Structure formats: structure tokens, C-alpha cells
Amino acid sequence: xxxxxxxxxxxxxxxxxxxxxxxxxxxxxxxxxxxxxxxxxxxxxxxxxxxxxxxxxxxxxxxxxxxxxxxxxxxxxxxxxxxxxxxxxxxxxxxxxxxxxxxxxxxxxxxxxxxxxxxxxxxxxxxxxxxxxxxxxxxxxxxxxxxxxxxxxxxxxxxxxxxxxxxxxxxxxxxxxxxxx
Numbered sequence: 001x002x003x004x005x006x007x008x009x010x011x012x013x014x015x016x017x018x019x020x021x022x023x024x025x026x027x028x029x030x031x032x033x034x035x036x037x038x039x040x041x042x043x044x045x046x047x048x049x050x051x052x053x054x055x056x057x058x059x060x061x062x063x064x065x066x067x068x069x070x071x072x073x074x075x076x077x078x079x080x081x082x083x084x085x086x087x088x089x090x091x092x093x094x095x096x097x098x099x100x101x102x103x104x105x106x107x108x109x110x111x112x113x114x115x116x117x118x119x120x121x122x123x124x125x126x127x128x129x130x131x132x133x134x135x136x137x138x139x140x141x142x143x144x145x146x147x148x149x150x151x152x153x154x155x156x157x158x159x160x161x162x163x164x165x166x167x168x169x170x171x172x173x174x175x176x177x178x179x180x181x
Contacts (some may be wrong), residue, residue, distance in 0.1 A: 013173025028153035045153035061181030088114035100140035
């Protein structure tokens with residue numbers, strides 16, 4: 001894992017992102033507030049929930065630290081990050097003790113491909129939802145990533161358009177968190 005070095009790390013950096021449903025919008029339409037910056041975002045197709053279950057299509061409410069990032073290309077980012085490899089995968093198999101963890105292939109377990117053909121995982125922030133402790137069936141692979149241009153629903157993640165993610169990343173301070181709900 002890497003972290004960029006700066007002369008004054010953390011100075012004037014955003015450490016808390018607030019995410020909520022867009023008033024009057026569909027369940028997956030949200031907004032993300034980072035300091036003075038307000039951006040439209042995509043949420044899970046079922047909106048926000050306080051009772052997350054694997055496969056329910058909802059984004060879990062709560063306060064989640066951004067643990068680290070997977071990046072397709074190196075970038076100036078204060079948070080810890082690493083370059084995504086073509087064989088990176090993430091276990092979403094609720095029957096496995098490896099549930100909600102990064103894996104190395106080959107694997108017969110159900111999993112997410114971290115190197116996608118579309119650009120949605122070019123930037124992936126791993127949110128600490130259901131990481132410690134891990135509870136099987138309570139939701140896995142809850143990420144902060146790139147959205148489709150039309151901000152289509154996610155499977156439970158929080159997502160920004162690529163140009164908005166590019167604006168936000170340099171502003172993020174080490175130890176940033178996302179508050180959903």
C-alpha cells in the first residue's frame with residue numbers, strides 16, 4: 001500500500017463525506033457533501049437501509065471509514081492506496097469464512113472482479129462496512145467508486161461520476177469517512 005507524501009499532509013483536507021438521498025428523487029439518487037462541495041451520487045437500487053443484507057441492493061446507513069483505495073492508475077491521493085491488479089477479486093460468498101475480503105485467484109467462491117472492463121472500478125475506496133467484525137450475509141463489497149454517467153443505481157455502494165471523483169480525491173484527507181443516512 002502507498003500513500004502520497006505532501007509538505008503538509010492533511011492541511012485543509014476533507015475528512016467527512018455526508019451522503020443522503022436526494023429529496024424527491026428515486027431511492028438510488030443521492031447527494032454527497034464534502035465541505036462546500038455538493039455532488040450528485042448513486043446509491044443502491046433500494047436506497048439506504050439500517051438493516052443491510054447480502055443482495056438486497058441497499059446502501060448501509062452509518063459512519064464508514066475509507067480504509068484504502070484500489071486505483072487503476074497511480075494518483076496523488078493522501079489516503080492509502082494500491083494499484084489494482086488484473087487478478088484482484090473480492091469475496092462476496094456469504095457461505096465462506098473468507099466473506100467480504102480481498103482474495104487471490106483462482107477461487108471457486110462467488111466474488112467481485114476488481115479489474116472491470118468498464119471504468120466503474122478505476123477508483124475504489126474500501127469502506128469499513130462489515131469488515132471488523134465480519135458477519136456473513138450482512139453485505140459485502142460495499143465500496144466508494146465511479147458511477148455510470150447517468151448515475152444508475154449500484155448494488156449497495158456509493159458512487160460518483162468520474163469527473164466528480166477526480167475533483168474530490170485530491171481534497172480527501174487521511175482517515176476520511178463517509179456518513180450515510
